[in-house]
Amino acid sequence: MSLASAWSVALLGVDGVLVEIEADIGAGLPGLQLVGLPDAALSEARDRIRAAVLNSGESWPSRRMTLALSPATLPKVGSGYDVALAVALLAADRTVPADRLRGTVLIGELALDGRLRPVHGVLPAVLAARRAGMHRVVVPRGALAEAALVDGVEVHGAARLRDVLAWLRDPTAQLERPGPSRPAPPAVVPDLADVLGQPDARWAVEVAAAGGHHLLLTGPPGTGKTMLAQRMVGLLPELCVEDALEVTAIHSVAGLLTPDTPLLTTPPFVAPHHTSSMTALIGGGSGLARPGAVSRAHRGVLLLDEVPEFGPRSLEALRTPLEDGEVRLARRDGVVTYPARCQLVLAANPCPCAPPDERDCTCAPAARRRYLGRLSGPLLDRVDLRVALRPVTQMDGAGCEPESTTVVRERVFAARRAARVRWGDRGWATNAEVPGSALRRRYRLSPTVRAPIEHSLQMGLLTARGADRCLRVAWTVADLAGHDCPSEEDVAVALNFKDRRAA
Amino acid sequence: MAGSTRGELGRHGEDVAAQYLTERGMVVLSRNWRCREGELDLVATDRQRLVVCEVKTRSGLGFGAPAEAVTPAKAARIRRLAATWLTSHHAGWCEVRFDVLAVLCPPQGPITVTHLPGAF
Numbered sequence: 001m002s003l004a005s006a007w008s009v010a011l012l013g014v015d016g017v018l019v020e021i022e023a024d025i026g027a028g029l030p031g032l033q034l035v036g037l038p039d040a041a042l043s044e045a046r047d048r049i050r051a052a053v054l055n056s057g058e059s060w061p062s063r064r065m066t067l068a069l070s071p072a073t074l075p076k077v078g079s080g081y082d083v084a085l086a087v088a089l090l091a092a093d094r095t096v097p098a099d100r101l102r103g104t105v106l107i108g109e110l111a112l113d114g115r116l117r118p119v120h121g122v123l124p125a126v127l128a129a130r131r132a133g134m135h136r137v138v139v140p141r142g143a144l145a146e147a148a149l150v151d152g153v154e155v156h157g158a159a160r161l162r163d164v165l166a167w168l169r170d171p172t173a174q175l176e177r178p179g180p181s182r183p184a185p186p187a188v189v190p191d192l193a194d195v196l197g198q199p200d201a202r203w204a205v206e207v208a209a210a211g212g213h214h215l216l217l218t219g220p221p222g223t224g225k226t227m228l229a230q231r232m233v234g235l236l237p238e239l240c241v242e243d244a245l246e247v248t249a250i251h252s253v254a255g256l257l258t259p260d261t262p263l264l265t266t267p268p269f270v271a272p273h274h275t276s277s278m279t280a281l282i283g284g285g286s287g288l289a290r291p292g293a294v295s296r297a298h299r300g301v302l303l304l305d306e307v308p309e310f311g312p313r314s315l316e317a318l319r320t321p322l323e324d325g326e327v328r329l330a331r332r333d334g335v336v337t338y339p340a341r342c343q344l345v346l347a348a349n350p351c352p353c354a355p356p357d358e359r360d361c362t363c364a365p366a367a368r369r370r371y372l373g374r375l376s377g378p379l380l381d382r383v384d385l386r387v388a389l390r391p392v393t394q395m396d397g398a399g400c401e402p403e404s405t406t407v408v409r410e411r412v413f414a415a416r417r418a419a420r421v422r423w424g425d426r427g428w429a430t431n432a433e434v435p436g437s438a439l440r441r442r443y444r445l446s447p448t449v450r451a452p453i454e455h456s457l458q459m460g461l462l463t464a465r466g467a468d469r470c471l472r473v474a475w476t477v478a479d480l481a482g483h484d485c486p487s488e489e490d491v492a493v494a495l496n497f498k499d500r501r502a503a
Numbered sequence: 504m505a506g507s508t509r510g511e512l513g514r515h516g517e518d519v520a521a522q523y524l525t526e527r528g529m530v531v532l533s534r535n536w537r538c539r540e541g542e543l544d545l546v547a548t549d550r551q552r553l554v555v556c557e558v559k560t561r562s563g564l565g566f567g568a569p570a571e572a573v574t575p576a577k578a579a580r581i582r583r584l585a586a587t588w589l590t591s592h593h594a595g596w597c598e599v600r601f602d603v604l605a606v607l608c609p610p611q612g613p614i615t616v617t618h619l620p621g622a623f
Contacts, residue, residue, distance in 0.1 A: 029578075029603060029622045030571045060566035
């Protein structure tokens with residue numbers, strides 16, 4: 001009767017739970033039992049670890065072996081437990097000493113020849129290990145850079161199971177340690193100077209970038225809607241360390257990280273095609289939900305190009321994430337919460353025929369109404385800025401060179417700094433994050449400045465939420481103009497952006 | 504045992520197993536007891552309970568350990584056969600234990616016997 005245990009991590013969304021893996025070897029017919037709600041991939045670990053152990057030059061214990069994953073009621077998914085299972089088994093067999101297994105989390109899939117393969121979600125798993133008070137983590141060598149992003153925990157990389165066993169046997173042996181972190185190559189973002197004309201739309205993009213507001217661009221095809229939206233990421237500041245870790249963790253769970261760029265420091269830009277399903281946009285899948293586009297765009301920009309072509313159900317599902325900044329997805333194996341604080345940019349044609357000049361439109365009035373009518377009121381109510389693009393009539397923009405990203409970014413950064421100074425001690429980074437109640441009480445504007453909004457509310461042109469959003473945009477406009485507090489003019493500009501008739 | 508056929512190897516293993524049990528004070532009651540459903544390799548007793556043994560003989564470990572070849576289906580058949588054995592011998596009610604004796608007969612080198620008492 002010999003026992004041993006090792007540690008690994010089960011992921012629930014971007015949170016992790018420590019899993020104790022116990023191995024028992026006892027009398028009885030030779031065989032291996034795996035208990036603790038394994039899924040299909042984990043049940044197959046039996047065959048993987050047997051081959052890997054034999055091919056690492058160890059003998060396979062021919063006795064009755066039981067491997068238990070605890071907490072037993074938590075469903076375990078995937079192949080990341082292989083290394084911990086194999087090591088627990090060999091420690092129970094007294095093939096390797098168990099001293100170094102105390103306080104060590106092992107993550108990785110085993111290849112049949114004993115190599116360690118990287119798995120998804122290493123970063124959130126290491127974060128969870130640190131939270132649970134573990135002080136050592138062994139990960140596959142390919143995931144070493146990703147795991148090394150976490151401070152306060154010793155990270156080791158191993159290429160083969162053989163290396164891990166040697167490390168357990170010899171207290172002086174060392175596994176590969178992470179090298180100095182390389183700065184990620186600067187992402188290539190197209191420049192704003194490429195866009196011809198469109199002063200209104202450029203201004204709207206600048207305001208959206210400065211305040212973190214949602215934006216709707218409408219206009220005939222070929223006027224630069226998509227170009228402008230793609231260039232918005234270039235106007236956003238780099239992510240702070242906390243946000244970068246959060247964004248990287250989501251990408252790690254989604255399996256989108258490359259070994260070259262372990263830490264994502266630039267705001268992500270996600271542009272799903274308009275045939276995307278609701279699951280692809282919001283997240284989902286069987287068992288435990290996986291992150292969707294809205295979470296992958298967390299702290300970045302989610303562009304929905306040709307938005308009327310999206311399925312109405314997909315678009316409506318965006319409503320709650322936009323408001324809450326997170327999605328809660330309940331599936332068979334539990335409820336997971338993914339952060340989803342993205343900036344939404346919608347781009348649409350004004351009608352199905354969409355001629356360069358609006359006067360040439362041949363659509364029936366009903367068809368026109370129906371086209372933009374696919375964007376529901378509740379969704380549009382959450383959009384702060386609406387702007388119509390005009391047809392481009394000159395190739396060289398009336399002789400003056402359009403402003404480049406660098407110039408506009410200076411103004412955006414200055415406005416963001418002003419906002420952070422104002423809200424910083426309350427934990428809000430941008431104007432878009434400020435709750436409406438704070439805008440209406442603590443930072444209440446004078447009645448004369450507020451008058452246009454009050455009037456629109458009375459006329460039924462604005463909803464209460466719309467009024468709050470209008471106030472936030474007014475603050476951003478004031479920040480960009482260098483005002484301490486929004487003036488009447490700033491409020492008018494904000495109200496104009498919100499106007500349904502504008503787009 | 505070089506050059507032996509599978510049947511010879513198996514019989515030799517059963518001889519070794521029977522000797523092994525006798526040396527440990529057990530009394531072998533039946534060897535290769537057959538009925539329509541199949542065969543019991545060894546039926547013995549330690550004077551307290553009936554011990555039904557499945558003997559697995561291998562000449563090498565190339566196809567896994569001998570005891571690994573006792574599958575759940577085979578275990579179930581042996582349990583059924585044990586009941587048939589008891590009725591045909593009018594043994595009445597008694598405690599029954601099912602053992603596996605894994606005999607390893609490498610072409611060169613010593614023969615090893617692994618006894619798994621109460622294996623299933």
